Amino acid sequence: MEYFYIPELSAEIKEIEISGSEVRHMVKVLRHKPGDEIFATNGRGEEFRLIITRIRTNRAGLKVVEVSKGEREPGHKVALAPAVLKGDKLSLIVEAATELGISEIVPFVSSRVIGRLNPVKLRRMEQVAVSGLKTALRTVLPTIKPVRNWNEFLDRFSDYERVVVAYEEEKDRGVDQVLEPDAKSVLVVIGPEGGFTPAETEAMTAAGGRLFSLGPRRLRAETAAVVATALCLSRLGDLK
Amino acid sequence: MEYFYIPELSAEIKEIEISGSEVRHMVKVLRHKPGDEIFATNGRGEEFRLIITRIRTNRAGLKVVEVSKGEREPGHKVALAPAVLKGDKLSLIVEAATELGISEIVPFVSSRVIGRLNPVKLRRMEQVAVSGLKTALRTVLPTIKPVRNWNEFLDRFSDYERVVVAYEEEKDRGVDQVLEPDAKSVLVVIGPEGGFTPAETEAMTAAGGRLFSLGPRRLRAETAAVVATALCLSRLGDLK
Structure with a gap:
């Protein structure tokens, strides 16, 4: 079609x-x-x-x-917050996550971020969001928010019913242990290539974020972002 | 590390x-x-x-x-069978799926396949499997099987305890409805860009394959492959 x-x-x-x-x-x-x-x-x-x-x-x-109204939008709002990554990785993430059904992209900067978002990259993200929209036959184009600095980012946690953070050092809890299947709005957080500092993890937890594991195997940030998005949408019943 | x-x-x-x-x-x-x-x-x-x-x-x-023995191999064997796709898509899939924890790649050809696998592409798949192995700190390099034609491919279904097929026209059942959490070995099948024919879907079902949905939004084959792999590993308890 x-x-x-x-x-x-x-x-x-x-x-x-x-x-x-x-x-x-x-x-x-x-x-x-x-x-x-x-x-x-x-x-x-x-x-x-x-x-x-x-x-x-x-x-x-x-x-x-x-x-x-179309019939293919997910029943829940899932926003994806990837740290600013190197190269074209954010575009790869935006396209796949748009196909999967996210409502927003919230890029942020933490202390170990080494990538930069310039106007060319931002334009590319907007373009692939449109590609993902058309591929997936969606009716809602995800919003790409301006890049947040760390404190602005933490302040946004209260906009969502649940904030979940993919974290390498978390060993016990998977997505199902941190995300209720009836959560109306969720923010899924993915750190930069070098991960979060312990202080950042504490600050996110204090702001209401819940840490979860994607398993013991180390994943590239772009794999982690797409997979975390999929597992959250699946948990909410929006991938079947 | x-x-x-x-x-x-x-x-x-x-x-x-x-x-x-x-x-x-x-x-x-x-x-x-x-x-x-x-x-x-x-x-x-x-x-x-x-x-x-x-x-x-x-x-x-x-x-x-x-x-x-290392401590990061999944507890279940999950093999991924992607149709031969155009361009470099199989490499993207092999790298991410290797990080996630698959044991085998089983490329196959069905009637709507338009991509080709040449020696350069195969070599590239082997290289990114090694990259994925090292990223994920795994100890088992996934095997990349020779390309199967359609009948050879169907014959292989009996090698696995469960075969699940991501299928756009399936509307009711998600991964959780077709995959038991204790399945020891699973083959996850992803069709080509143009999908499967009705006859192919019937043949896979007759050979024991179970069709499942990844939701109502249309996904690129490469997104579907990575997401289906992740959902199956998660269902088996291997992504937490």
């Missing part, structure tokens, strides 16, 4: 003209013609069934046939 | 001289000196504590101080 991201769409709109890369993809790659039916989301919770009414160079007219 | 892969090691060996890329990494990157202690695995279930006795250009002498 082809699925387009057209943020200009809203429930009030009956007809719209669009331009840009989605039109190029529609016409040049998928070879759509006037009269064809397509599906799109505005990334704000709505799905649209559309008919292509006309195609001009790089522009297409669309008529809204049906608006719905 | 630094961790080396030295397949020449075995429980009978007391001293050994090694050469090649592991030595370069040991000396040039990690700047080890004679007298330093390092840890290594032979990838066949054993972990070694070693002392560096001497360093020559590209060669190092090592003395075995202690041999153990």
